[in-house]
Amino acid sequence: MTQPEPGAAPVPVLALEGVSKSFGNVRALQGVDLALHAGEAHALAGENGAGKSTLIKILGGVHTPEAGTVRLDGSPVVFAGPAGARDAGIAVIYQEPMLFADLSIAENIFMGRQPRRALGRIDHGAVREATAALMRRLGVDLDPDRPARGLSIADQQIVEIAKALSFDARVLIMDEPTAALTGTETARLFSVVEALRAAGAAVLFISHRLEEIFRLCRRVTTLRDGRLVATEALEGLTEDDLVRRMVGRDLEELYPKQDTTPGARALTVRRLTREGVFHDVSFDVRRGEIVALAGLVGAGRSEVVQAVFGVDRADAGEVEVDGTALKPGSPTAAMDAGVALVPEDRRQRGLVMEMSIERNIALTGLDRLGSAGMVRRSLERSRAADWAVRLRLKYNRLTDTAGVLSGGNQQKVVLAKWLATEPGVLIVDEPTRGIDVGTKAEVHRLLTSLAEEGIAVLMVSSDLPEVLGMADRVLVMHEGRLVAEIPRADATEESVMAAATGRPIKRPSER
Template identity: 80%
Template sequence: MNEQPVLAVRGLGKSFGAVRALSDVSLRLYAGEAHALAGENGAGKSTLIKTLTGVHRPDTGEVLLDGVAVDFHGPADARDAGIAVIYQEPTLFPDLSVAENICMGRRPLRSLRRVDRSAEYAATAALMRRLGVALDPDRPARGLSIADQQLVEIAKALSSDARVLIMDEPTAALTGSETARLFGVVEALRAEGAAVLFVSHRLEEIFRLCARVTTLRDGRWIATDRTADLDEDALVRRMVGRDLDELYPKQPTEPGAVALSVRRLTREGVFRDISFDVRRGEIVALAGLVGAGRSEVVQAVFGVDRADAGEVRVGGRPLRPGSPAAAMAAGVALVPEDRRQRGLVMEMSIERNIGLTGLGRLGRYGLVRRALEHGRAADWAARLRLKYGRLSDPAEVLSGGNQQKVVLAKWLATEPSVLIVDEPTRGIDVGTKAEVHRLLSALAADGLAVLMVSSDLPEVLGTADRVLVMHEGRLAAEIPRADATEESVMTAATGRTGREAA
């Protein structure tokens, strides 16, 4: 390891009003090394990344590049200095080609300032070969998978000779094979001498990819360790400041009457002949591989998508298909997978987001009584242990885990009898995951029927009373909690029989 770090921060501090986001944080990134940044939501990771990339300027401390203090006045300064960031949700121009996106702002020109498309294509093709990826430079960005969009962002960073690559939750929306391909690219970049800062809530990825890990808690530096000297339990203790006695707290319950009944639900080309029940007081998990049709089933149950055949009953009464309003009136709530796009109005205040599902009860004649709205939001914020500055702050300033709590609060405030949650802990830290699991278990113990879609197999096994496994649009198995194991779930999810799995 080089003695001189490529990029370092020393004694960094940053405040937003009365909120101290960073306090005396230090970090060193070395050429040829992947370095993880760990911490709960709200620990200061995003603020640190935005400071490294010129979005924020520090109040105290300094940023050093090759040992020399630098003062970035904006993202362009950081980019020109060789610092690139790859976010969980890439920001490409959808109607431009891969090559045009990569060369944007630096497009090669011929005489009379015409774009040299041949040179642009050749440069992009060379970058794709360097990354070991078969991606057509002329292909439009629209329609690319998230994984391919991230590779385009990486190629863009390489085209500007980035020496430091910051990856913020890059695998949150990727499949296992896509993650493996991304890791292969990262290893190749590291071998070429790039310094990589990797942010992920998936602890197994940190130990698989990174040589060192820096932990933040409440905006402060806690430790920098070699991953070889840690295990997951020790890293969790650094992140949350305590032992997680139980990540999947499960209260014993006795299932009651059927709250949700689905019979022969079919949407041609997506899923077929889906039948199951969810009883009051139980958590039923829909498991399966990505693309098996799990999210599509729950969207059809809630009425977001209209099924071609089948019936949904809530409390014994048939539910009008294709109508979310009818589902809400019947006592069904849906917490969607994409909280930013479908769960929240990001520019709207926290209290207004929580109140959106109950506007009719917060006023009359189309006028909302602010005191009622504020009181309802404050009550749910306290019940869900929401971390926030002011309830009047926009939802976009919250960490991912706290945004998820706002979505849960919004729907729980409707007092549903059936709660559908799609990937309830995706992209949130281990401490908040435990809180969400505890909340779901407590809700079930209070008699709520919970239907959960999750790609996190330990979460499925730890929280569900029954596991419904989907394979290629069909229900492949129903497994009671006592018999649910990683092997039994994955055997059904991949369409294998027990004999084949053996």
């Protein structure tokens, strides 16, 4: 991978100068600069909410900046929507490609601009021929007539790239394209991208997997809280350096985890199996301990904790809480035993979005709000108000629907709703996904203090820094099986990722 030094091409193909953008009173970007050169693969790094998506949408013509300039080949431009950006040779490929499932690959690529024959009839032969030529250029073997339905996400992305090629795109922007790809698929995607880059395209690459950034790119621009941190060469940087730039502080500061002495076994899971989903999963969580359940998306982690809580049934195996076997398939029994589950999907499963904040908080403890099944509203209100204060909930009125809150505050309502049950075992599934950095730190502090109070915490997380920063032990799942248990001292990004991707585990130090 030889890339020309950016200094060799003085005028960038596409550049941002001092670009700012706000949504309401949320300042998504403030005075950000970015320069993409021909033949350069450039990484964009930053945490969730750092402003990466907004930046991409400005480059792709979806948003127009309030301040600052977008320059194309050195001249200021204002794109007339996404079509304007596309006509200027900018192609954006999103994490989840949007193809018409029932149309063929060729039809998808030439949708809306098919070559025509007399009387406006579509020249199917020409469409197919042009698609085949694109596929040859990309060096992939995909049948142009194959319908998009059933293509893997990797192949769908290839189709999107082919579409970009057919537009003669000079700038290729890829927003987390590898999130759902396997190792080999990623390798093929990278070879295609590398070929395009070598042919003179500018590539902007966004990924949460830092090693991919180092593999594919030469330079990196880091954003934090909507501001530019640095644009620099990747050579000489370490992944830690990059994380420090993204987070703005050291990991140790961000994750307040303190060493605790685990108490008695609170949750014991034995040989839990659900056919075709997860197999023979056994582990335990002790009082005062935070155990992380790591793994790739689709490894079966959420399914395991849902079976533990009883919203899903397991086909075999058993769950014990404080030494007593739990009735399978019954969330009510799990709750009675002191188990709480904060589910991954806040909007569908964590909250009733149309219900008021106070009623959402009350939902898990309706029988405690009065006698004989009655609900005393004054008690409901005061409990909710109490939790709102304890968790520093930002809200207008407790009678507002949960749907009006921001993601972080919604998550606090879900946490309040479950902490109100006074659980002995707290299971949290992706507790900080999609919430802002500040609230994220609050959630981490909360989990730590709950563990200190003696609660057993089981945390499913795809956020590696979170896993490494918070957990006393890391359990790793791969394709439905528990493949590794790594103590805090030995847990590194490498050891967890190696287990999660099913690669042979590098020897952790013996204990």
